[in-house]
Amino acid sequence: MKFIVKGTEFENGTHVMGILNANTTSFFALSRVDGDIVEKAGKMLRDGAEIIDVGGQSTVPGQVKVSALEEASRVLPAVEQLREAYPHAIISVDTFYSNVADEALSLGADMINDVSCLEDKFMAEVVAKHGASICVMHNRRGSKNKDMWLDKELGLMKATTTLKRAGVDRDKIILDGGIGFNLSKDEDWALLESYNRLEDLGYPLLLGTSRKSFLGGEVESRLSATLDTTRLAVRQGVLFVRVHDVKENKMIIDLYQK
Secondary structure, rough: OOEEEEEEEEEEOOOEEEEEEEEOOOOOOHHHHHHHHHHHHHHHHOOOEEEEEOOOOOOOOOOOOOOOHHHHHHHHHHHHHHHHHHOOOOEEEEEHHHHHHHHHHHHHEEEEOOOOOOOOOOOHHHHHHOOOEEEOOOOOOOOOOHOOOOOOOHHHHHHHHHHHOOOOOHEEEEOOOOOOOOOHHHHHHHHOOOOHHHHHHOOOOOOOOOOHHHOOOOOHHHHHHHHHHHHHHHHOOOOOOEEEOHHHHHHHHHHHHH
């Protein structure tokens, strides 16, 4: 299964999406940018990131959502700076607001990373209008469905159907199962261990586990565990891993992909 973004086709192997947070509340402080986003993105690109994902708010449990206006004030200048500095780079924007997505894509972003599974009813239309790509993630927080796999399959199927009906090419859709967005850490581990089961939906997968709390310990000590999950992603044929530590994860991919 292939994924196309900015005219680049990804089909084989495991690739890296680097995380940059244009906010002050992201759970991993070293991923936050404040005036040095161009330098940090440049290092990620040199270290092997093939997509840079820029976010404007934290989605950890308990955080209050920032408004679309506030998020835009953080994300849009970042997109402008990155597009000017790296015209050939693939830029993703992590947002669940369709109006933020619309403005970001107009400024040169190439894809949207929506962790809400299209909660905003206009998101699909915006992505289609710009001919953009999208990662859609399943969020199980607050779900009443006791069957995790059924919940995810139904939610992601509904989202992909909505995207295709809006005119988004199926090759421009990638799915994120939502590690860290479940009802418990046990569900996170169950999802991780059989992550490629989601490929039955017919789309390539992105895995986001980097330094998340289900790995245990303090955030600063979770790199080794993150690398273990990247190794698992390679074994399961996951197309992208979304990570904070690009160089280290790329080294693991290169080692185990041979």
